[in-house]
Amino acid sequence: MTPLPPRDRPEADDARGHFAHLFSGHAATYAAFRPTYPTALYDWLAGVVRGHRQAWDVGTGNGQVAMALAARFERVMATDPSAAQLAAAPPHERVSYRETTYDSALPDGSVDLVTVGQALHWFALSPFFTEVRRVLAPGGVFAAFAYVHSRVTPEVDAVTMYYHDVTCAAHWAPEHHLIREGYRSMPLPIDEVQVPPFEIRSAMAVEQYLGFHRSWSATQRLLQAGGEADVLRFEAAVRDAWGAVGARDVVWPMFVRAGTLR
Structure with a gap:
């Protein structure tokens, strides 16, 4: 891992403070319980780009996406506004971490792929895409992806x-x-490509499933508001619905918006 300094100039919005604080206070929980994107997603992304010199993962959090990209690209810049999240990210010789929102510190036209996993909804799109447009190489691809509600059993x-x-x-x-x-x-300024369906699948014990829901930003806000009893009631209800099964298959449907810049 090559450490880089935090941003050295003001950015065009306050998104850094907005979404950094939502996850900084529970970075360890976030890293421990967040689901892992499927290998097929990364293989597909690597297959739609022209080059594999440089990728930029924005809102990298604990570095999950950056680590997967490092197996497919020569270099990966991984940025996040949360120092606590970056502290939970594992080192890798091909990955450079930088504490910032949108300032990649990368040369013009040097990036083959820009990824945003489960984070684009926090971004101010105008300043973000100004930086994407600056660093993306001709024919480079932008891809934002996220997962939605999990499926376990009807109960x-x-x-x-x-x-x-x-x-x-x-x-x-x-x-x-x-x-x-x-x-x-x-309103993403991209010409979108056709994306195959992706989903996350994981065999989880009930406590892992509950740990994932503890990592929700809404759960953390509920706890801060004195809602521990509400969370405990939810957890008890899940355990009851889960039954005596040791592990269950949990599925998160995904969506991907990807393409080249207009």
Whole structure:
């Protein structure tokens, strides 16, 4: 890993502070329980780009996407506004981490692929795409992807949806609805390519499943507001719906918006 300094100039919006604080306070929980994107996604991304010299993963969090890209690109710049999240990211000789929102510090036209995993809804699109346009090589690809509600069993899903839609309703950031709609209302300046379907699959014990929901930003806000009892009730209801099964298959459908800049 090549460490780089934090940003050295002001950025055009306050997004850094906005989405950095949502995850900085529970970076270890986030790193421990977030699901892993499928290998097929990374193979597909590597197959749609012309070159494999440089990738830039924006909003890298704990470096999950950056590490996968490092197996497919010569160099990876991984940026995130949260120092706590970056501290949880593993080192890799091909990955350089930088604490910033959009300032990649990369040369003009040097990037073959820009990725944003589960984070584009936090971004101010105008300053972000100004930087993307500067660094992306001719024919380079931009790809934003995210996962939506998990599926386990009808009983577990009903408990989880009530928790998401009712218990946590007042604690979701306004941008959260963009994930639920698949980023379709976001005006991305790209000519989109056809994307195959992807999903995340994981065999999880009930405590792992509950740990994932503890990592939600809305759960953390609920806890900060004194809602520990609400979280415990949700967890008890999930355990009851889960039953005596040791592990269950959990599926997260995904969506991807990808293409070349107009």
